[in-house]
Amino acid sequence: MNLKIILPILSLQTHRQLTNPWIWGTLFAAFIIALPLLVVFSNILIPGDETWRHILKNLIPTYVLNTILLMSGVAVITFIIGVSTAWLVSMHRFPGYRFFSWALILPIALPAYISGFTWAGILDYTSPVYVFFRNHLGIDTGQYLFFNILSLPGAIIILSLAFYPYVFLISRAYFSRQSSALFEVASSLGRKKSQIFFKVALPMARPAIVAGISLALMEVLNDYGLARYFGVDTFTTGIFTAWFSFSHPQSALKLSAYLMVFVLMLIIIERVQRGKMRYDMLGSAYRPVNPTKLSRTGSILAIIICLIPFMLGFVIPLLMLLYWSSLTYSYVLDYRFTELLFNSFLLAGIASLVVTLFALFIAFTVKSFPSRFVKFLSRIATLGYALPGAVVAIGILIPFLWIDSHFAFLSQPGMRIAITGTWFALIFAYLVRFMAVGYNSIDSGMEKISPSLDEASRSLGMSNMKTLGKIHIPLLSGSMVSAALLVFIDVLKELPLTLILRPFNFDTLAIRAFEFASDERVAEAAPASIIIIITGMIPVFLLNRLMGRKG
Amino acid sequence: MNILELRNVTKRFPESQVPAVDDFSLDVEHGEIVALLGESGCGKTTILRMIAGFEVPSGGIIRINGEAVSGSGIFIEPQNRKVGIVFQDYALFPHKTVWENITFGLYRLSKPDATNKANDIIVLSGLQGLEQRYPHQLSGGQKQRVALARAMAPEPKLILFDEPFSNIDSMRKHQMREDIRDIIKKTGATAIFVTHDTRDVMTIADKVSVIRQGKLMQTDIPEKIYTYPANSYVADFFGKTNYIKAKISPEGYETPMGVIRTKTSLPASLKDVVLSIRPEEFTIKDESMGCFCGSIVKERFLGEYKELTCKVENSSGPDTEIVIYASPAVKCDGEKCYFKPNEGKINVLNDE
Numbered sequence: 001m002n003l004k005i006i007l008p009i010l011s012l013q014t015h016r017q018l019t020n021p022w023i024w025g026t027l028f029a030a031f032i033i034a035l036p037l038l039v040v041f042s043n044i045l046i047p048g049d050e051t052w053r054h055i056l057k058n059l060i061p062t063y064v065l066n067t068i069l070l071m072s073g074v075a076v077i078t079f080i081i082g083v084s085t086a087w088l089v090s091m092h093r094f095p096g097y098r099f100f101s102w103a104l105i106l107p108i109a110l111p112a113y114i115s116g117f118t119w120a121g122i123l124d125y126t127s128p129v130y131v132f133f134r135n136h137l138g139i140d141t142g143q144y145l146f147f148n149i150l151s152l153p154g155a156i157i158i159l160s161l162a163f164y165p166y167v168f169l170i171s172r173a174y175f176s177r178q179s180s181a182l183f184e185v186a187s188s189l190g191r192k193k194s195q196i197f198f199k200v201a202l203p204m205a206r207p208a209i210v211a212g213i214s215l216a217l218m219e220v221l222n223d224y225g226l227a228r229y230f231g232v233d234t235f236t237t238g239i240f241t242a243w244f245s246f247s248h249p250q251s252a253l254k255l256s257a258y259l260m261v262f263v264l265m266l267i268i269i270e271r272v273q274r275g276k277m278r279y280d281m282l283g284s285a286y287r288p289v290n291p292t293k294l295s296r297t298g299s300i301l302a303i304i305i306c307l308i309p310f311m312l313g314f315v316i317p318l319l320m321l322l323y324w325s326s327l328t329y330s331y332v333l334d335y336r337f338t339e340l341l342f343n344s345f346l347l348a349g350i351a352s353l354v355v356t357l358f359a360l361f362i363a364f365t366v367k368s369f370p371s372r373f374v375k376f377l378s379r380i381a382t383l384g385y386a387l388p389g390a391v392v393a394i395g396i397l398i399p400f401l402w403i404d405s406h407f408a409f410l411s412q413p414g415m416r417i418a419i420t421g422t423w424f425a426l427i428f429a430y431l432v433r434f435m436a437v438g439y440n441s442i443d444s445g446m447e448k449i450s451p452s453l454d455e456a457s458r459s460l461g462m463s464n465m466k467t468l469g470k471i472h473i474p475l476l477s478g479s480m481v482s483a484a485l486l487v488f489i490d491v492l493k494e495l496p497l498t499l500i501l502r503p504f505n506f507d508t509l510a511i512r513a514f515e516f517a518s519d520e521r522v523a524e525a526a527p528a529s530i531i532i533i534i535t536g537m538i539p540v541f542l543l544n545r546l547m548g549r550k551g
Numbered sequence: 552m553n554i555l556e557l558r559n560v561t562k563r564f565p566e567s568q569v570p571a572v573d574d575f576s577l578d579v580e581h582g583e584i585v586a587l588l589g590e591s592g593c594g595k596t597t598i599l600r601m602i603a604g605f606e607v608p609s610g611g612i613i614r615i616n617g618e619a620v621s622g623s624g625i626f627i628e629p630q631n632r633k634v635g636i637v638f639q640d641y642a643l644f645p646h647k648t649v650w651e652n653i654t655f656g657l658y659r660l661s662k663p664d665a666t667n668k669a670n671d672i673i674v675l676s677g678l679q680g681l682e683q684r685y686p687h688q689l690s691g692g693q694k695q696r697v698a699l700a701r702a703m704a705p706e707p708k709l710i711l712f713d714e715p716f717s718n719i720d721s722m723r724k725h726q727m728r729e730d731i732r733d734i735i736k737k738t739g740a741t742a743i744f745v746t747h748d749t750r751d752v753m754t755i756a757d758k759v760s761v762i763r764q765g766k767l768m769q770t771d772i773p774e775k776i777y778t779y780p781a782n783s784y785v786a787d788f789f790g791k792t793n794y795i796k797a798k799i800s801p802e803g804y805e806t807p808m809g810v811i812r813t814k815t816s817l818p819a820s821l822k823d824v825v826l827s828i829r830p831e832e833f834t835i836k837d838e839s840m841g842c843f844c845g846s847i848v849k850e851r852f853l854g855e856y857k858e859l860t861c862k863v864e865n866s867s868g869p870d871t872e873i874v875i876y877a878s879p880a881v882k883c884d885g886e887k888c889y890f891k892p893n894e895g896k897i898n899v900l901n902d903e
Contacts, residue, residue, distance in 0.1 A: 452642035455605050456698075458629040459636040460656030460705060470655075474646045 022365040022464065023374060029358055030380040033432050036395025037387065040260060043253040051248045055238070060258070063235050066152065067262060070227075070234065071217050073156030074163065078216045081160065081309045082167025083209060087197065088306060090175040093291045094299035100306040101172065102540065105165045107313030109536030111493040111510070112162035113225025114529045117517035118317040119158060120229070121324075123149050128323070155230040161313035163219050167212035174208035175201065180289040193292075207274045214270040221262055222388040224496035225514050235259040236496060239390045243500065249398055256391040263386050318533065324526035332527050341531070344492055344508040347423065351430040352438075352487035356480055358431060359438035363446045364468050368454060378439070385436035389497035392433045397500060400425055421503045429497050434490050438483040445479025446472070482542065489536050552617060554708055554741045555579040555602065560611035560622075562597050562765075570609070571597045573765040579709075579758075584735060584742045586756035586773075588749065588788070594765035595745045599711050602743065603636050604629035616708055635702030635710040639717060641694045643686040649673075649697050650682040656705040668704060675734060676700040692723055699731065703738060710735070712744035716751055728754045749789050753777075761785045778829065779898045786827045786900065793873050794900075795826040804897065808843050808863035808871045811892055825900045830858070830876040832896035835888065842889040845873060852879060861888050 048056065088094075089101040107115075122129050148154065178201065186196045202209075224236045235255055242251035294302055358381075366378045384392060449472065457467040473480070495510050502511065509528040516525035555577070562572040572594040579585050587595040600606040602613060604620065604627060612622030615634065620627040635656075643652050653672060657665035673679060676696045686694060695715065702710050715731065716724050732755040735742045746752060752759045753773050761768040761776065761784075769781040780786035783794065797804040803812040804826060811826075836842045845861030856876045863871045875890055 450640055450642055452638040452640055453644060455603070455629070456636065456638060456642040456644075456701070457655070458605075459603055459632075459634055459707075460701070461630050461633075461659070462655075463628075463630055471644060 020369060022361075023369055023377075026362050026365045026374060026377045026381070029362055030377040032428070033381045033384055033435055035399065036392050036429075036432055037260075037383065039395040039398050040253060040256045040391060043250065044257050046250070048250065048254060051242075051246055052251045052254060055242065055246075055251050055255070059233070059238060059241075062233050063238050063255075063258075066227075066232050067221070067234050069152055070156060070159065070220055070232065071262075073153070074159045074216060074220050075213050077156065077160035078164040078167045078213055079209065081164040082212060083171050083202070083205075085164075085306050085309065086168050086171035086175055087201070088302045090172045091201075091289060091291055092294050092298075092302060094294040094302045096303055096306070097291075100303075100310065103310050103314075104168050104306060105540050106537065107162055107309065108165040109533050109540060110162060110314055110317060111225070111495070111532060111536075112159050112219070112223055113229060113495060113514055113517075114321075114493075114525075114532065115162050115313070115317050116155070116158045116226040116229050117514075117522050117525065118320050118529070119154075120149055121522040122316070122320055129320075150230050152230075152232050155226055155232045158226060158230075159220055159223065160216075161309060163216035164309060164313070166215040166219070167209060170208045170212035170215075171205055174205045176289075178204070178289055183289060210270055210273050214266050217266055218263065218386055218388075221259060221266075222390075222496070224390060224499070229514075229517065235262070236388055236390045239394060240496070240499070243394065249394075249401075252394045253398060256388075256394045259388055259391055263388070267386060318530075321526040321529050321533070324523035325530050328524045329527050332524050337527070340507055340509060340512055340528070343506065344510075347426065347508065348488045348491040350423070351427050351434070351491045352484040354427055355431055355434050355438040355487045356442070356484045359435060359442045359483055360468075360473075360476070360480065363439060363442045364464075364472060366443070367446050367449075367451070368464055368467075382436035382439045384432040384434070387433065389429075389433055389494060390500065392429050393497045393500035396425060396429050396432070421501070423503065426498065426501045426503070429501050430487070430491050430494070433494075433497060434487045437486045437490055441483035441486060442476060442479050445476045449475055482539070485539055485542075489539065492535055493532050552581065553578045553614075554581045554616055555743070556612070556614040556617075557598070557602070558612045558614075558622075560598070560601060560613060561609050562594070562601060562606060563609045569765070571765050572601070572608075575611070575762070575765070575767050577760055577767070577770060579741060579743060581741055582736075582739055583757045584732065584744070584755055586752040586759040587743065587745045587762060588747065588752055588759050589762035590747060593762045595762050596713060597765075598762070599636075599713055599743065599745050602709070603634050603711055604632050633705070633707045633709075635705065635707035637695070637698045637702050637710065637712045637715060639714040641686075641698040641718075643689075643694055643697055643701070645686050648683050648685055649678060649689070652686070652697055653678075653701050653704050655701060659705075668706075672700045672704050675737065677730075691719055692727060695719065695727065696730070699734060703734070703740060706738075706740075708741065710740050710742045712742060714746060715744055716746070716748065724750075725754070731755065761788060778832070778896055780827060780900070782900050783825070783827070786898075790829070791874060792827045792829050795828065795871065795873075797824050797826050798822065799824060799899075806871070807865045807868050808845075808873075811897065812841075813897070814894060827898045827900050828892050828896065830874045831856070832893045833873070833875045833877075833890045834893060835875065835877050835881050835890050837889065839889050842891045843873075845888050845890065847886050847888050848872065855879075857881065859888060861890065 085100070085104050089097050089104070121127055149158075182200055182204075183196055186200045187193075191199065221236070223234075224240065227234045227237050228240070235258055239252050239255045239259070242248050242255055362378050362381055366374055387395075453471055453475075454467055457471050458464070462470065492508070493510050494508075495514055498508055498511060499514075502508070507515075509532055513525040513528040513532065516522070516528075556579075557575055557577040560572060560575045561570055563570045575594075575598060577585070577598075587598055589595045597606055601608050601621065602615075607626060608621055610622075613620050615632060619625050620632055644655065647655065650669065654665050654669045657668060660668065673682065676699060678693070678696055678700060681689065681693060681697075686697070689697065695718075699710075712731075716727060719727050728751060744751070744756075756773055758770065759773050759776055760770040763784055768785050769776055771779075776785060777789045780789065780792075786792045786794075795804075795806045795808075797806045797811070799805075799822060800810070803810050804824075806826070843863055845863040847859055848862050849858075849860040851858045857879045859875045859877055861873045861875060863873060865871060873890070875888075
């Protein structure tokens with residue numbers, strides 16, 4: 001009986017959905033973005049051959065152990081650095097708190113692999129730092145300065161210094177939005193400040209902190225350059241070994257699937273812990289917390305705590321890279337470097353344009369035709385950010401190789417038609433991987449546009465397309481620029497995906513920097529690294545300006 | 552001819568068991584101002600949005616100017632319906648000036664035509680001098696007039712208003728209502744507006760539909776709905792009333808306080824009914840002739856009128872309390888009060 005009522009209701013709605021080009025477009029986008037994931041998982045059921053059994057027996061245990069150790073180490077250190085500095089700058093006043101509240105984000109502009117080889121260079125026996133220690137201070141610690149950074153603990157430290165800003169950013173936002181009433185109640189009940197932190201602030205901020213840490217850990221799983229450079233075998237480096245050394249695509253796929261299990265675990269843990277705790281902080285009586293003014297010693301301590309990650313994660317490596325650049329720029333910056341720069345910027349430019357347009361399309365569809373199905377599609381379309389770059393690359397490479405081999409008859413002598421190893425494949429992969437970056441930026445702008453603006457425009461005779469052009473695009477220009485910029489920077493510093501999918505003999509700044517460093521020519525890697533870092537700093541400055549305007 | 556017809560329109564949302572709009576019908580004639588009145592969540596805004604084309608009805612037919620826009624497999628997109636809409640939050644395009652907002656819907660006209668039309672509507676809405684301002688530089692009332700001007704510029708067959716006065720402070724509301732009614736009437740437009748405020752209805756509507764939980768309770772002119780509400784829900788919505796249980800007999804209504812005689816004889820049914828008589832529909836008399844006699848329990852002075860609560864004793868059942876609005880000048884004889892309901896203002900409710 002119920003069915004009888006509902007069927008005729010669905011028909012017109014369903015009919016409209018079925019004939020809606022926007023929904024079809026979004027479905028298409030979600031499908032192609034989900035494609036690499038489907039490819040990776042479809043391989044799980046196929047039994048492996050001899051090579052895979054070898055990998056499974058001899059290499060996987062190391063990969064699992066190293067990945068778990070890296071993740072736990074980074075989780076602990078990013079937690080300590082991120083939360084302590086966020087608590088200091090958001091709840092306290094000391095000289096320089098305003099500077100640190102954005103300076104502590106800067107390490108995000110320094111890709112982990114660049115920071116990694118820079119630190120390796122700094123602590124190397126031949127580095128100017130070590131030479132200075134040895135010749136002027138008479139300190140000689142043998143082969144390494146202090147300890148061998150090219151190790152698992154070294155990798156944990158470098159990764160933590162690169163990714164703690166995720167924890168810092170989210171916790172800082174959370175702390176500064178908390179209502180003072182909670183803290184006042186706690187202190188009226190006789191709690192000391194330290195107890196308030198551990199018993200009230202920290203448990204309440206837990207969902208935010210865990211979200212920040214899981215972002216950092218996703219970056220750890222995505223990392224290839226640092227793990228390879230530091231000689232730590234992880235799933236990502238394993239994928240490269242299977243692909244490039246063993247030339248065994250099936251194993252690369254299976255390793256990708258294994259890596260995805262870690263990612264899924266992370267996502268599930270994050271969702272579960274967030275799902276249980278829904279705190280509504282911004283009650284009607286919301287008052288921001290009055291920051292505590294720190295005493296002289298307190299201030300010095302706070303400055304030291306904030307200075308450590310900022311110096312180690314940003315200033316020292318940057319100074320070192322600048323020094324190296326000053327030694328090498330004269331012969332590194334030749335015509336080939338110009339070509340490299342042009343290639344990188346053009347590639348990143350096209351990718352950011354494509355991603356922004358797709359993101360705009362999907363965000364507009366979600367807004368104009370909201371239904372559970374469309375929202376589900378938008379989730380699928382933004383799944384790629386959780387996928388490590390190497391997984392995306394393998395998931396795209398395998399079907400593309402298949403297409404190329406099956407359509408080889410189209411090729412003629414002297415003109416091979418292929419999509420593998422082309423810019424198309426590369427940009428497609430960036431679309432998959434960075435869709436979420438563009439989408440989140442545009443979607444947050446879209447949320448601020450009242451739905452009645454759309455409706456007003458349509459009631460005045462404008463089609464959806466015209467509404468998008470006349471209302472949304474002008475109003476979203478800021479969000480679109482920031483979406484494009486964020487994708488641009490991500491593409492510019494991207495390493496594993498580009499390494500696997502790049503056209504033959506095609507280099508980007510990131511690849512060149514990494515290759516120079518891998519060839520023990522760290523100083524020559526510096527100029528390219530500096531360009532990547534400076535471009536990466538732009539959004540941090542923009543973010544800071546935005547925060548300044550709000551405050 | 553009816554400019555708008557809704558026939559048995561129903562809307563179900565997938566997340567809810569109960570239909571948001573249930574079998575709703577309405578006819579709107581050319582030039583009428585119709586109010587859809589109800590509590591928040593009663594489905595009145597959903598009806599408005601279905602007329603505009605922002606929601607797809609689950610059943611029923613909507614016709615505009617005799618043409619089906621929705622129902623029996625047809626669905627005309629909002630941009631092709633020629634229905635103007637004024638939103639509660641005005642929905643002025645923030646990146647466009649007043650002039651650009653008003654000319655937004657005039658893109659089909661030639662430039663001089665569009666300019667002329669926009670100028671006309673700007674004068675009519677009293678917006679001269681504000682053409683180059685941006686929405687954030689306008690007051691609430693100005694924003695509303697721009698929203699109205701924008702909706703009216705393309706000369707739609709029908710203009711819809713979603714809670715037009717809820718964002719206006721009460722001091723300005725009265726003037727705003729008058730202005731809007733004037734503008735609509737001057738242009739001869741047909742308007743439908745959604746509101747939860749009976750005062751909006753009384754001031755500007757020619758006709759009102761009261762809606763409760765998606766169902767139509769009553770459609771009529773405001774005066775009639777006020778005096779002759781179909782049921783207790785409608786009666787309560789429009790203000791205080793006296794409910795009196797009665798049986799219909801040839802002489803009139805037999806109530807616990809006695810028989811209310813009517814001039815016209817009633818078809819005797821001896822059915823139990825409930826009467827609703829508004830407090831102001833009683834006349835206070837000096838003598839007991841043909842009147843009910845009550846003792847005054849409470850007397851409150853409320854400015855324009857005086858609220859009296861009278862208790863009429865009944866030997867064979869519970870006492871009846873009647874609330875009467877009387878002129879402050881009325882003097883009552885000590886604690887006694889003689890009153891009678893005004894002829895023709897006694898309403899029989901159709902409560903189930």
